[in-house]
Amino acid sequence: MDYPVDISLKPDVTGFFDDATNTISYVVKDPNSNSCAIVDSVMDIDYAAGRITYAHADELIRFVEDNGLKLEWLIETHVHADHLSAAPYIQEKLGGKIGIGEHIVTVQNVFGKIFNEGTEFQRDGSQFDALFKDGDTYTVGGMEVFAMHTPGHTPACMVHVMGDAAFVGDTLFMPDGGSARADFPGGDAATLFDSIQKVLTLPDETRLFMCHDYGPNGRDIQWETTVGEEKAHNIHVGGGKTKEEFVQFRTERDATLDMPKLIIPSLQVNMRAGEVPTDDDGVPMLKVPVNGL
Numbered sequence: 001m002d003y004p005v006d007i008s009l010k011p012d013v014t015g016f017f018d019d020a021t022n023t024i025s026y027v028v029k030d031p032n033s034n035s036c037a038i039v040d041s042v043m044d045i046d047y048a049a050g051r052i053t054y055a056h057a058d059e060l061i062r063f064v065e066d067n068g069l070k071l072e073w074l075i076e077t078h079v080h081a082d083h084l085s086a087a088p089y090i091q092e093k094l095g096g097k098i099g100i101g102e103h104i105v106t107v108q109n110v111f112g113k114i115f116n117e118g119t120e121f122q123r124d125g126s127q128f129d130a131l132f133k134d135g136d137t138y139t140v141g142g143m144e145v146f147a148m149h150t151p152g153h154t155p156a157c158m159v160h161v162m163g164d165a166a167f168v169g170d171t172l173f174m175p176d177g178g179s180a181r182a183d184f185p186g187g188d189a190a191t192l193f194d195s196i197q198k199v200l201t202l203p204d205e206t207r208l209f210m211c212h213d214y215g216p217n218g219r220d221i222q223w224e225t226t227v228g229e230e231k232a233h234n235i236h237v238g239g240g241k242t243k244e245e246f247v248q249f250r251t252e253r254d255a256t257l258d259m260p261k262l263i264i265p266s267l268q269v270n271m272r273a274g275e276v277p278t279d280d281d282g283v284p285m286l287k288v289p290v291n292g293l
Helices: 055-066 085-093 102-115 189-199 229-234 243-254 263-270
Strands: 010-020 021-031 035-039 044-046 051-053 072-074 097-101 130-132 137-139 143-149 158-162 166-167 207-209 224-228
Touching: 010 207, 021 055, 021 166, 035 055, 035 137, 044 229, 055 085, 072 137, 072 189, 085 097, 085 143, 102 166, 102 263, 143 189, 224 229
Parallel strands: 035 072, 072 097, 097 130, 166 207
Antiparallel strands: 010 021, 021 035, 044 051, 137 143, 143 158, 158 166, 207 224
């Protein structure tokens, strides 16, 4: 299969694990320049106290500054339901453009209704600097990147392939973690299976970087694997499991899962590209829809 970018390039990838949300953020450096991208940053929140802080984002900022890097992109693989994006905070400090998949508009329409957002909430993705279509390319320094639409977990999920490294968001977990749920509004298990198969058409040696890891069965946290490892060993889709088997398993499992602890603040913030909503007086304020999710 032909790819629109040079997948023999090996970008430098540094992962930053957030204990509070089991999220991994990445700084990805073009191997031939000092340009970089940040993938799936995290803003800290003490939801019970209504307090937002930036320790995790500051760690990313320090790394970029200490290594003399130039930030060109802040990539969101999807509208996360379990952590808040720090993209605008980092952009204010380091520059760069914030990008997400074009189907953010679907997510904004769905959750704009759930959170009873008024007409001032734009549902056209205009909060982001770039909206990617399936197969779109962009550059980090001299490294060309392509975006692959991978719906199923959410309608706006995309995998970003930077040289031999693919950032899969919640489309896949480590082989012993399987896959993400598909029961959020706009999610679909059969669609997720197809998206995973699309990712697994990349060369077997392609490095895959997870957005989350939960250390199943008590193992240490991990976030890097390969296409070949996933095809052979992923407990939900590997070893030739059929679409029918996956859909049955995913549907039954999702019915037993609790909502993510931070889904209410996360969706409100992330559908705004990381900006905290405000009330009529401009005061940062979050809503709690009752029986809405």
